[in-house]
Amino acid sequence: MLCDVVIEDDRWQAAGLEHLAERAARATLEHLSLDPEAWEISVLGCDDARIAALNEDFRDKPQPTNVLSWPSEERGAEAAGVRPGLPVSGPDPELGDIAIAWETCLREAAEGDKSLADHVTHLIVHAVLHLLGYDHLRDQDATLMETTEVEILGKLGVSDPY
Structure with a gap:
């Protein structure tokens, strides 16, 4: 199992977070030619109060957000618009x-x-790409990340979110 999912808010159980996370993470790694069996990702299904506390602790932003990610190491590309090196x-x-x-x-x-x-x-998918060094702070990086997301989501039958 690629994803170790911890459910803090039971509503995530009913929504099938474990299945959704595993499917999305696998598709992301496979799209980038990484073997999902060689990696591990921890996923926390929480509520807004918990993520607001995490957002404040780690980003000095004391409000809820949709998703946060913490890569195990820095993997970003130095040049704008360049794919990060694969781990x-x-x-x-x-x-x-x-x-x-x-x-x-x-x-x-x-x-x-x-x-x-x-x-x-x-x-x-977006968060896993962040774990792999993708970002959207610079315009060229945002374009690369969004294009990659759309390609992965298309393979999963999910419409372009942009």
Whole structure:
């Protein structure tokens, strides 16, 4: 199992977070020619209060957000618009940690007229790409990340979220 999912908010259980996270993470790694069996990702299904505390602790932003990610190591590309180098499997298979917030995801899905499953799938793909060094701070990096997300989501039957 690629994803070790911890459910803090029981609503995630009913939504199938474990299945959604595993499917999205596997598709992301496979798209980038990485073996999902060689890696581990921890996923926390929490509520807005918990993610707001995490967001404040780690980003000095005391408000909820949809998803947060903590890569096990820095993997970003130095040049804008360049794909980050792929990690090499070794003795530590941990790619990093992800937290996803129930209320924010549910609200965003409704506002975007998307199914919760599709929105969560998109956010997990997005977070896994962050674990792999993708980012969206620079315009060229954002374009690369969004294009990669759309390609992966298309393979999963999820419409372009942008």
